[in-house]
Amino acid sequence: MSIKDNYFFAKELAELHKISKQTLIFYDKKNILKPAFIDNNGYRMYSLKQYFILGIILDLKKMGFHLKDIITFLDNRDTNNILELLHKQLNTLTKQKAIINKLCDAIQSKINLIETYNSRKLNEITLSYQEKEYFLVSDQITLSKSQKERFLIAAELLSSATDNNGIKEYDLTGFIFTLPCLDKKPDFYQVFCKTNENNYNYTKNYDLYLQIFVNHNFHDALNYAQPQITDFCAALDLNLSNTIFIKTFKNYWTSDSHSNFISKIEIPIIKKN
Incomplete structure (x- = not known):
């Protein structure tokens, strides 16, 4: 029996672990x-023990360990060392998992927004109850300010709703107008971003809202829809709140x-006594 009968060729070992021979050469x-x-023919030969060691290396690699950590562990294999490495990596992966979950939520939110405006008819007024929402809202922004000044205020607000990893903690933005009546021109508005119960300064209450989707940006949306909204409310004898929410969808x-x-456009309906 040849000594090589108890050893694996590199190709055999690679096939057993479903990796390439080049990976063994790299290691x-x-x-x-x-x-x-x-051996004399230049073939790399590996022992049964090395079969198991390679399995440990590949397991650690799948767990996300860096090569330097794997080398450190292999040079000093004991329970304390591996526990320290595993706890450290678990902490790292847990943080990454939280980031991935946030990114998945952000993607799903964007999908929901696009599907919402794809499925809604434009210029059609509806009435429905809306759930409570939590907003971060800016100070009043006067329309007399330059476009750049107004943008910087909005950008500062949105930046405050971003976590330490640069991930947005909001899924919708928009504008709040306060008007004595719909045909009046606003002097100011506020920017909002929809957040959660952990980071907000404004609550949009559960209520009955008039809603309409229009093919305009926030500056022109209310002017465009005002005649239709006025006629609709007159026909149904509805009274509207003076707080108007304009959400940006597309x-x-x-x-x-x-x-x-x-x-x-969303406007709360004032209930009559």
Whole structure:
């Protein structure tokens, strides 16, 4: 019996672990797993023990460990060392999991927004009860300010709703107008972003709302829809609140022009005694 009968060729070991032979060559060059010996024909030969060591290396690699940590562990294999490495990696992956979950939520929110305006008819007024929402709201922004000044105020608000990893903690933005009546021109507005119960300064209450989607940006949405809303309320004898929410649904994410933007106007209905 040849001594080689108790050893694996590099190709055999690679096939057993479903990796490429080049991976073994890479581990050899990095001094992670060198062959037990190289025979006279230049073949790399590996022992049964190395079969199991390679399995540990591949397991650690799948768990996200860096090569330097794997080498450190292999040089000093004991329970305390592996526990320390595993706890450290679990903490890292837990943080990454939280980030991934946030990103998944952000993607799902964007899908929901796009599906919402794709499924709604434009210029159609509806009445429905809306759930409570939590907003971060800016101070009043006067329309006499330059466009840049107004934008910077909005940008500061949106920046405050971003976590330490740069992930947005809001899924919708919009504008709040306070008007004595619909045909009056506003002097100011406020910017909002929809957040959660952990980070908000304004509550949009559960209530009955008049709603309409229009093919305009927030500046022109109310002017465009005002005649239709006025006629609708007169026909049904409805009284509207003086607080108007204009949510941005279709924006630069799906269009390169303001002319294609879609805004949703929401106005609370005042209940009669």
